[in-house]
Amino acid sequence: MQIILAYGLSSVKKHMPPIRAFANGDLLHALPPHFTTVLGQVATLAQAHHVAVWLVGGVVRDLLLAQPIKRDLDMAIEGDTVALAHALATATAGRVTAQHAPFGTATVELPTAAGTLTLDLARTRTETYPHPAALPIVQPASITNDLARRDFTVNAMALPVRLSATNSPTLAATSLLDPFDGRADLQAGVLRVLHTQSFRDDPTRMLRGLRLAVRLQMPFEPATRALLDTALSNNLLEQTTPHRIRTEVCLALDEPDPVAVLHAAENLGILPHIFPALHWHPNLATWQQRLPPSADALLKMGILTYTLSERDRATLIERYRLPNDAARLLRDVGTLHNRLPALHQTSLSNSELDALLHPFGRAALLVVRTVEQPLVDERITHYLNHLRDIVPLLNGHDLQALGVPRGPLLGTLLQGLRAARLDGQVATHADEEAWIRAALDEGTRGSKEA
Numbered sequence: 001m002q003i004i005l006a007y008g009l010s011s012v013k014k015h016m017p018p019i020r021a022f023a024n025g026d027l028l029h030a031l032p033p034h035f036t037t038v039l040g041q042v043a044t045l046a047q048a049h050h051v052a053v054w055l056v057g058g059v060v061r062d063l064l065l066a067q068p069i070k071r072d073l074d075m076a077i078e079g080d081t082v083a084l085a086h087a088l089a090t091a092t093a094g095r096v097t098a099q100h101a102p103f104g105t106a107t108v109e110l111p112t113a114a115g116t117l118t119l120d121l122a123r124t125r126t127e128t129y130p131h132p133a134a135l136p137i138v139q140p141a142s143i144t145n146d147l148a149r150r151d152f153t154v155n156a157m158a159l160p161v162r163l164s165a166t167n168s169p170t171l172a173a174t175s176l177l178d179p180f181d182g183r184a185d186l187q188a189g190v191l192r193v194l195h196t197q198s199f200r201d202d203p204t205r206m207l208r209g210l211r212l213a214v215r216l217q218m219p220f221e222p223a224t225r226a227l228l229d230t231a232l233s234n235n236l237l238e239q240t241t242p243h244r245i246r247t248e249v250c251l252a253l254d255e256p257d258p259v260a261v262l263h264a265a266e267n268l269g270i271l272p273h274i275f276p277a278l279h280w281h282p283n284l285a286t287w288q289q290r291l292p293p294s295a296d297a298l299l300k301m302g303i304l305t306y307t308l309s310e311r312d313r314a315t316l317i318e319r320y321r322l323p324n325d326a327a328r329l330l331r332d333v334g335t336l337h338n339r340l341p342a343l344h345q346t347s348l349s350n351s352e353l354d355a356l357l358h359p360f361g362r363a364a365l366l367v368v369r370t371v372e373q374p375l376v377d378e379r380i381t382h383y384l385n386h387l388r389d390i391v392p393l394l395n396g397h398d399l400q401a402l403g404v405p406r407g408p409l410l411g412t413l414l415q416g417l418r419a420a421r422l423d424g425q426v427a428t429h430a431d432e433e434a435w436i437r438a439a440l441d442e443g444t445r446g447s448k449e450a
Contacts, residue, residue, distance in 0.1 A: 026173070027060075027063050027064070027159055027174070027176065028055070028159055028161070028171050028173075028174055029171070030063055030066075031063070031069060032069070032114065033113075034112040034113050034114045034117065035069065035073070035112075035117070036171060037112070038092070038110055038112060038117055038119070039055075039161050039171060040163070040169050040170070040171055041088065041091060041092060042075070042084075042088060042119070042161055043161050043162050043163045043171060043172075044163065044169070045084060045087050045088055045091060046077075046079075046084065046161070046162070047162070047163060048087075049079060049080065049083060049084055049087065050079065051077055051078055051079025051080065051084055052077070052078040052079065052143070052160070052162075053075055053076070053077055053078075053084075053160070053161040053162070054075065054076045054143055054158040054159060054160055054161060054177070055073060055074070055075060055158065055159040055161055056074050056075065056076045056146075056147070056157070056158045056159075057074040057150070057155050058074065058155060059073050059074060060157045060158060060159055060176070061154050061155060061157065061182070061186065063159075064157075064183060064186055065186065065216070071115065071116065071117055071118060072117070072118035072119070072120060073117070073118070073119050073120070074120050074122070075119055075120065075121050075122070075161070076122055076123075076124045076143055076146055076158060077104070077121055077122065077123050077124065078123070078124050078142070078143060079123070080123075081104045081105060081106050081121045081122065081123045082099050082101050082104070082106050084106075084121065085099060085106035085107075085108050085119075085121050086106075088108050088110070088119070089108050089110075092110045092111065093111060094108050094109055094110035094111060095108070095109055096108055097109050097118075103122075103123075103138060104122060104123025104125065104138075104140065105120070105121065105122045105123070106121045107119070107120050107121070108121065123140055124140065124141055124142060124143050124145070124146035125138045125139060125140055125141050125145075125146055125149070126138065126139050126141040126145050126146070126148075126149055127149045127201075129200075129201040129202070132200045132201070132203070132234075132236055132239055133202070133203050133236055133239040133240045133241075136149075136201070136202075143158060143177065144177070144179055147177070147179060147180070148179070148180075148194060148195075150194060151193065151194070151198065151202070151205040151208055151209065152182075152185075152191050152192060152193060152194070152205075152209060152212065153180040153181060153182040153185045153191075153192045153193075153194060154182045154185050154186050154191065154192075154212075154218075155182070156178075156179070156180045156182050156194060157176055157177065157178045157182045157183065158176075158177040159174050159176060159177070160172075160174045160175070160177070161174070162174070180194055185221075188221075189216075189217075189218050189219075190218055190219060190220070190221040190224075191209055191212060191213055191218050191219065191220045191221065191224060192220075192221045192223070192224050193205070193209075193224050193227060196227060198227070199227055199228060199230075199231035199236060200231060200234075200236060203231060203236040203237050203239065203240045204240060204244050204245070204247075204248050206228055206231060206232070206236075206237065206270060207237075207245070207248035207249070207252070207270070207274075208248065208251075209224075209228070210252070210261060210264060210265055210268065210270060211248075211251060211252055211255055211261060213264060214255065214257065214260045214261045214264050215255055215256065215257075228268065229269070232269055232270065232273055235273065237270070237273040237274065238273060242319055242320045242321065243320075243321070245274060245320065246320045246321075246322070249274065249320075250297060253297035253300045253301055253304075254297055257288075258288070258300050258304065259284045259285050259287075259288045259303075259304070262278075262280060262284065262304055263280050263284075266279065266280045275312075275316055275319070277308055277309070277312040277315070277316075278304070278305065278308065278316075279307070281306075281307050283371075284303065284304065287303045287306070287370055287371050288300070288303055290370045290373075291303065291370055298325060298326060298329055298363050299363060299366055299367060299370075301326060301329065302329050302330075302333055302363065302364065302366075302367030303367060303370065303371065305330060305333075306333065306367065306371050308330075308334075309334075310334040313330040313331065313333075313334050314331075316330065317330055317331075325361075325363070328361055328364070329361065329363050329364050329367070332360040332361050332363075332364030333364045333367055333368060335360070336357075336360055336364055336365070336368045337368070339356055340368075340372065340376065342356055343356060343372075343375070343376050343379055343380075344375060344376070348379065349422075349423050350387055350422040350423050350424075351419035351420075351422045351423045353379060353382070353383050353387065354383065354387055354388075354418075354419070354422055355419075357380065357383050357388075358388070362384070362388075365380050365383070365384060366380075366384075368380060369381060369384075387422055390418065390421060390422060391418065392414065392417045392418050392421055392426075392432055393428075393429050393432050394414075394417065394429070394432045394433070394436065395414075396410055396414065399413060399414065399436060402433060402436050402437065402440070403440060404436065404440065413436060413439055416439065417432055417435060417436065420432075420435055
């Protein structure tokens with residue numbers, strides 16, 4: 001991977017795994033059994049509704065590469081997509097989770113023996129773009145024209161899904177529909193756009209290509225790389241809505257190696273067009289390796305943006321209108337970074353550590369713990385595992401029964417009681433009652449002396 005990245009993903013790839021050697025007719029049957037069962041149901045309903053159905057896009061590419069198939073399938077439909085989706089949901093006890101009749105799209109979730117399977121159905125169509133980076137104008141079209149609107153040749157292949165004979169539950173052997181030689185490009189290990197206006201029509205294809213290039217270790221072929229450079233020099237990403245860019249960035253965070261995606265984005269000159277203050281950092285790979293295997297996209301974002309200044313964090317939040325959890329993470333990490341000197345103090349009581357860390361979300365604490373080794377890691381780990389969830393045995397009602405009036409004093413005493421418990425000053429119910437009475441007595445003496 002590092003060799004490819006060093007050349008900005010433009011060098012000829014030497015170690016691309018060979019494409020699956022199956023005959024075309026065997027490809028559908030290379031799917032796991034629960035997939036083929038569902039496809040048999042789709043084919044049966046398609047036949048009844050007099051519509052044609054194809055598997056398209058990434059699933060076909062991944063079948064050829066013998067890559068694992070995710071729990072969702074993209075399907076192209078020549079005919080009434082929404083009607084087919086509802087018929088499929090009814091026949092399988094599934095549900096239609098989204099539908100857009102004007103665009104001919106629908107999403108169906110189906111129960112299978114291996115869990116829920118998602119089918120994204122879209123009517124075959126053509127797309128025209130009134131100006132660069134515009135949303136397309138769509139019209140129904142044939143499957144061949146539908147493939148022509150796609151991003152890269154390796155994603156512009158289709159497999160017909162149909163029954164072997166009338167009233168037969170068996171899927172027919174099918175021939176790969178590959179009008180743009182995507183299979184040859186898979187074999188060569190390169191990414192190629194379908195036409196010279198591809199990045200102009202939809203600049204987010206640069207970001208999708210970036211993700212594919214890293215995940216599959218397939219560089220852009222020279223002409224496509226030249227088109228990408230031209231699109232970047234014309235600032236086409238800047239003409240794309242922040243929402244669409246944000247969507248692609250979120251998908252990048254879900255990639256197996258988002259740090260490699262960031263590195264490649266910088267090498268290809270894409271990164272400054274997404275956010276100029278964001279840069280590759282040599283420690284990013286190490287930080288990512290320290291994340292737990294279950295780390296979600298939020299934690300990965302925290303790692304990738306760790307070196308940003310507070311001002312840049314605020315700009316990033318505003319520009320891309322980040323959701324609350326992401327915005328809070330960025331703000332919390334920035335503030336926590338300012339508290340690092342306090343976390344490095346020689347001695348900290350549990351209550352002092354709690355006062356430093358309690359205001360921040362768990363995600364931000366995990367990010368800082370991951371990056372700042374080893375003392376900060378030790379202290380944040382101790383706080384998360386042993387202190388954060390500790391609460392007093394007494395609650396607000398108990399304090400009122402002891403004579404504490406409602407109001408600010410109630411909250412102050414609960415906070416102080418928690419600190420006392422963190423530091424081991426109280427342990428039992430009786431200890432806490434005694435602590436409250438002592439605090440009330442001290443408060444009363446203080447008022448009289450004043």
